[in-house]
Amino acid sequence: MSAGRMHPGMHPLDGDLVRRLVAGQFPRWAGLAVERWPSGGTVNAMYRLGDDMVVRLPLVRGGAKDVSMEQEWLPRLAPLLSTPVPEVLGAGKPAEGYPWPWSVHRWLPGGHPESGALSEPLPLAKDLAAFVASMWSITLPGAPKAHRGGPVASLDAETRAAVEELRGIPEEGVDGDAVSAVWEEALRAPGWDGPPVWLHADLMPGNLLVEGGRLTAVIDFGCMGSGDPACDLFPAWNLLPRGAREVFREALGVDDATWVRGRGRTLSQALIALPYYRRTNPVMAGNARHVIRAVLDES
Structure with missing residues (x-):
């Protein structure tokens, strides 16, 4: 991954800087080993701190507000919630030339699931549905608006621009007419007419941890907030095979309109991500290709 070119305005990070930040603000942890943790994430860098903790630092200015929001709400x-989530052990402040807030979390064991290589897809689908249902059931007041939580139409211009960009990249093999037809269907679907619900809003495989094929934790709540429940249906197409996809839907009791919006939202994210990350983040680009195939195979 060429992380240095992933976004404009990325702040340089290395282990020495993280050691200085930790030692200056959390002296009880000074001297613990610091090691960059490889990640396909796009907004934050992760550094293991000793055996039991991880330091999470925004790479770009836009991630700073997400860190503060997680510190407040997690x-x-x-x-x-039905599944463990990150525990904030320390709230770091700008220092040592690093300009944004950062966090120390307790380390959560497990690995990221890989689409096409799930050992227990049906039980995992049920685990994911239980987590989503527990998010939707939260009634805490004052929720921020979720990233991507608004109407599907708010994504229209960016999605259409991405389709046109992909038409100019023939080696990606994206059928522009086919994906446009799916997107048009999502735009025609009735919008959410119920109250906004709490959402994770970024249920990518890289934000899930599994052991023995079962969901053990959900991480990275930087996009959380309230909005259209369709935003939390991403795993149906970015991770689960067809049979498990139906188990996920049935467990959540999702109506047709919400399902169509969820498919369209997941496709939109993939279409936008693929041209942006295809040369800088193979994890994100690979999952985007998977989503496009899964959606077109279903339609």
């Missing part, structure tokens, strides 16, 4: 959400 302690309140954790007791209400």
Whole structure:
């Protein structure tokens, strides 16, 4: 991954800087080993701190508000969710030339699931549905608006621009007419007419941890907030095979309009991500290709 070219305005990070930040603000952890953790993430860098912790630092200015939001909300959400989520052990401040807030979390064991290589897809689908249902059931007031949580039409211009960009990249083999037809269907679907619900809003495989094929934790709540429940249907197409996809839908009791919006939202994210990350983040680009195939195979 060519992380240095992934976004404009990325702040340089290395282990020495992280050691200085930790030693200056959390001296009780000074001297613990610091090691960059390889990640397909696009907004934050991760550094293992000793055996039991991880330091999470924004790579770009836009991630700073996400860190502060997680520090505020994760302690309140954790007791209400079906699956473990990151525990904030320390709230770091700008220092040592690093300009944004950062966090120390307890390390959560497990690995990221890989689409096409799931050992227990049906039980995993049920685990994911239980997590999503627990998010939707939260009634804490004052939720921020979720990233991507608004109407599907708010994504229209960016999605159409991405389709046209992909038409100019023939080696990606994206059928522009076919994906446009799916997107048009999502735009025609009735919008969400219920109250906004709490969402994770970024249920990518890289934000899930599994052991023995089962969901053990959900991480990276930087996009969380309230909005259209369709935003939390991403795993149906970015991870689960067809049979498990139906188990996921049935467990959540999703109506047709929400399902169509969820498919369109997942496709939109993939279409936008593929041209942007195809040369800088193979994890994100690979998952985008998987989503496009899965959606077109279903339609």
